[in-house]
Amino acid sequence: MTSRKRDLLIDTAQLLFYQQGFRATGIDTILASSGVAKKTLYNHFKSKEELIVACLRRRDQQLLALLKDKIEQFTPQQQCELEFAPIMAFFDGLDEWINSSAFFGCMFINASAEYHSQDHPVHLACNEHKEAVRQLIQQQLNGLALKDPLNLAKQLAMLADGAIVAAHTCNDATAAKRAKQMAYILLKQSL
Known part of the structure; x- marks a missing residue:
């Protein structure tokens, strides 16, 4: 069960990490912005890295939800898009996010660049997100007679x-x- 203070810490830290960077954003900045006491922060998170992982997991949920929603609501604008509608919708969702005022690059690419050791929990959380995106893409390929759906995904x-x-x-x-x-070109060539 999560508490409101925990959620507030994650929301505040996520925004600060995304806009300013992970190593550049200190715990004191997060505490000042959230109004949460240091003791409360450490009651919920053992370290800054644990807070970062919680933020990445939240961002993973948010971004996947946005992309899935876009896929479900897709209305093809061109006849050629009908054949590959779910993938076309995925890229429309990406376009919507990229052109929003809330876009500061990919939080996962940024985090993995700052925590480059592949066995670090932050890097592992980034890898999990990228794998979840790949799986989402691969799910959209189901039902198509493709030569190599895993490679295409x-x-x-x-x-x-x-x-x-x-x-x-x-x-x-x-x-x-x-x-x-x-x-679209890749999809056509993979049939």
């Missing part, structure tokens, strides 16, 4: 990550739209 996930990086580092607001076009 990995390619599409890589394409999505590339769009996120291009949008963030190059201020490319059209990155997800172009990734969607490339995804």
